[in-house]
Amino acid sequence: MTDPTSTATCAICDVAARVDADVVHRTSLFTVAPATVKVPGWFLLWTNRHDAAGLWDVSDAEAEEFGRLVRDLSRAARACTDAERTYVITFGEHALHFHAMVLARTRDMPPASRGPALLSRGPDFADEERAAAVAAQVRELLGRTRGQRGS
Numbered sequence: 001m002t003d004p005t006s007t008a009t010c011a012i013c014d015v016a017a018r019v020d021a022d023v024v025h026r027t028s029l030f031t032v033a034p035a036t037v038k039v040p041g042w043f044l045l046w047t048n049r050h051d052a053a054g055l056w057d058v059s060d061a062e063a064e065e066f067g068r069l070v071r072d073l074s075r076a077a078r079a080c081t082d083a084e085r086t087y088v089i090t091f092g093e094h095a096l097h098f099h100a101m102v103l104a105r106t107r108d109m110p111p112a113s114r115g116p117a118l119l120s121r122g123p124d125f126a127d128e129e130r131a132a133a134v135a136a137q138v139r140e141l142l143g144r145t146r147g148q149r150g151s
């Protein structure tokens with residue numbers, strides 16, 4: 001068993017240590033990067049500090065920043081894809097380090113893949129090249145609308 005309180009075995013800290021060049025947006029409190037499954041418009045965001053185990057553990061400042069960041073990221077994901085919806089998901093079953101996903105649900109995703117089913121069907125919609133292009137557009141848009149270092 002891995003220790004969920006340890007940064008050494010934390011899946012989110014592991015991602016944070018590896019994604020530097022891929023970071024889409026960073027503030028003093030949160031980091032945004034493309035999701036592990038390379039679907040255009042899918043993003044992972046997490047608290048910069050490890051010891052916010054879940055949403056119940058975030059500070060007032062992190063809670064306020066999370067709301068604005070998810071809104072701005074959702075807007076940017078829609079602007080850079082043909083998404084009709086964006087989904088915001090946070091489970092925290094595998095890492096006690098607060099993180100969430102913003103998923104663009106585009107018009108071409110069939111009805112059977114919408115809602116909760118989309119998460120497990122992500123690999124069907126993976127397109128690494130297009131996901132990287134969308135991430136670059138979202139990075140530029142967030143940098144322009146929120147400032148390079150965020151708010």
Ligand SMILES: [Zn+2]
Nearest residue numbers: 010013050097
């Ligand atoms: Zn962590």
